[in-house]
Amino acid sequence: MPKLENRVVAAAESLLTRTKFVAPLDVLGAIGWLPRNQVERWQQGRADSVEDLLTAKPETVAAALRTVRRWAEANGLEPSETAYVAATRDRGPLRFSRAGDEELELLFRTHWVAPGLSEARRGQVEAKRTKVPDLVVVEPAAPVVCSDCGDTGELVVEEADRQLCLTCADLDHLVFLAAGNATLTRRATRASGLSAVVLRFDRARKRHRRLGVLVEEAALESAERTCLADADVRERRRERDRERRAHQDVDFRGALAERIVAMFPGCPADRAEAVALHTGTRGSGRVGRSAAGRALDERAVRLAVVASVRHEDTDYDAALMRGVPRDEARRRIADDVDRVLAGWGG
Ligand SMILES: [Zn+2]
Numbered sequence: 580m581p582k583l584e585n586r587v588v589a590a591a592e593s594l595l596t597r598t599k600f601v602a603p604l605d606v607l608g609a610i611g612w613l614p615r616n617q618v619e620r621w622q623q624g625r626a627d628s629v630e631d632l633l634t635a636k637p638e639t640v641a642a643a644l645r646t647v648r649r650w651a652e653a654n655g656l657e658p659s660e661t662a663y664v665a666a667t668r669d670r671g672p673l674r675f676s677r678a679g680d681e682e683l684e685l686l687f688r689t690h691w692v693a694p695g696l697s698e699a700r701r702g703q704v705e706a707k708r709t710k711v712p713d714l715v716v717v718e719p720a721a722p723v724v725c726s727d728c729g730d731t732g733e734l735v736v737e738e739a740d741r742q743l744c745l746t747c748a749d750l751d752h753l754v755f756l757a758a759g760n761a762t763l764t765r766r767a768t769r770a771s772g773l774s775a776v777v778l779r780f781d782r783a784r785k786r787h788r789r790l791g792v793l794v795e796e797a798a799l800e801s802a803e804r805t806c807l808a809d810a811d812v813r814e815r816r817r818e819r820d821r822e823r824r825a826h827q828d829v830d831f832r833g834a835l836a837e838r839i840v841a842m843f844p845g846c847p848a849d850r851a852e853a854v855a856l857h858t859g860t861r862g863s864g865r866v867g868r869s870a871a872g873r874a875l876d877e878r879a880v881r882l883a884v885v886a887s888v889r890h891e892d893t894d895y896d897a898a899l900m901r902g903v904p905r906d907e908a909r910r911r912i913a914d915d916v917d918r919v920l921a922g923w924g925g
Contacts, residue, residue, distance in 0.1 A: 583639070583642065583643060583646070584646050586610050587606060587610065587643045587646045587647060587650070588646065588650050590606045590609035590610050591606050591647055591650055591651070591691075593609065594606065594609065595656075595691075595693060598704070598707065599692065599693040599696060599700065599704045600690055600691060600692045600693065600704050600707075600708050601647065601651065601656070601690065601691040602661070602690045602708070603644050603647050603686060603687050603689070603690075604618065604629065604687065606643070606647055607629075607633065607635075607640065607643065610643070611634075612633050612634050612635045612640070613629070613632060613633055613634070616786055616787075617632040618632075619712075619787075620632070621673065622665060622666045622673065622712040623665070623666045623667065623712075623715050623737070624665050624666070624667045624671070624737060624738055625737075627674065627677070628674045628675060628676055628677045629674075629675045629676075629687065630675065630676050630677045630683075631677060637677075641683060641686070644683070644686040644687065645686065647686075647691070648686060648689070651691035655694050656691035656692060656693060656694065657691065657692045657693075657694055658689050658690070658691060658692075659689070659690045659691075659692055659708070660685070660688055660689055660690075661688050661689070661690045661708065661709060662688070662709075662902070663675075663688060664711055664712075664902040664904070665712070666711075666712040666713060666714055666715045667714075667715070667736065667737065667738045669738055669904050669905045669906070670711070670899065670902050670903060670904045670905060671738075671904060675687035675688070690708055692704060692708070711900070711901065711902035713774070713775065713776045714736075714750075714773075714774070714775035714776070714899070714900075715736070715737075715775060715776050715778060716734045716735065716736055716745070716748075716750065716775045716776070716777045716778070716793060717734070717735055717736070717737055717777075717778050717779070717780070717787075718733065718734055718777060718778070718779040718790060719733075719735055719742075719780075720780070720782075723735045723742050724742075725742065725743055725744035725746075725747055726741035726742055726743060726747075727741075727743055727744070727747035728744060728746065728747050730744055730746075731744070732744030732745060732746075734777065734793075736748040736750065736775075745793075749886065749889070749890075749895075749899075749905075750773070750775055750793060751857075752795070752857055752886075752887075752890055753771075753773065753774070753775065753793035753794055753795060753796075754793065754794065754795075754796045754799055754819065755777065755791055755792075755793055756791050756792050756793075756794055756799055757790065757791040758789050758790060758791045758792075759791075760806065762806050763802055763803065763806045763807070764791070764792055766801075766802035766805060766806060767792070767794045767798050767799045767801075767802035767803075768792055768794055768798075770794075770795075770797075770798035770801050770802055771794035771795045771798035771799075772795060772798075772890075772896040772897060772900070773795065773890070773896035773897075773899060773900060774792055774793060774794045774795075774798075774900070775792065775793045776789060776792055776793075777789070777790045777791050777792060777793060778790065796819070800812075800816065803815055823856075823860060826860050827856075827859060827860050828859050828860075829859075831859045832855045832856060832858075832859030833855070834875060835854075835855040835858060835859055835875060835880065835883075836848075836851045836852050836854075836855035838875045838880050839851040839854060839855065839880060839883075839884060842877065842880060842881070842884075842925055843884060843920065843923035843924060843925040844923070844924045845922055845923035845924045845925075846884070846923040846925075850887070853887070854883055854884055854887045857887070858883045881925070884920070884925070885916055885920070888916050888919045888920065889909075889912060889916060892915065892916075892919045893912040893915040893916060893919075894911070894912060894915075895908055895909070895912045898911060898912070
């Protein structure tokens, strides 16, 4: 066998032994053509195609991919086409080849699974194989103007041609947990229906550094209860409350809660309070920030309630985490949102 084939087959065999499946992208990584951080760049929508990032020539890469397929077929592995979606909020499809070449795209996205696995093992392999990348939020060097609403944000979600504030990216109800306690981070993230990784670009090292994660506050609290001493849990909660109070417009919050109940008489009072609390916090909240919201404009109030219903009463967050594109996720839950609002008399 020529030298290249040897390297490709050795890498594939090693992956198969360790994980019971072989993804062509992982083979290219294992033979040193595709650094891990470059794969992340691509997943985050910062590179158009994998081909742009590979250190080997396109024809060499194509030959390696065909070798993987030949080897897999000869060894009775089961092919499974796998969707690759971006870590961006729109969860757009990712492209492997620069020109969108069909044969190459298929070679890349076909995973090869070990035959004869037990049901349980197969489930584990499927979960690992089809795991979508974490949603990513970036802390820019200077505040950035949101492409959707025109407001400035301290954290932004980057998509191919736009940058969105957390509100427009449907992430502004999440709280920040700084990196440092791996167990706490893991538990909070696991308990959170929707989560995102927060990165900052390190100019000197020309790469992104992980600052922490954004998670649901309830998930963070439950993780803190299992990981930290009671005194620390209380102190952290007090800190978050202090922070919230410092950014709060109490009059606006009360007026908004009243307006919500007036527009949606069936909406539970504590729920209206929660929406108003979130929305009335300066620096977050579509309604709270906009002039229309200040005037408690009907449409703006409705948007605030819809945002809350999406997160609390539908599968929207779970769909985003599974990698469903945002527009598609919104379409799927539109009826559910209407049903809840109708139930509240809105
Ligand atoms: Zn925005």
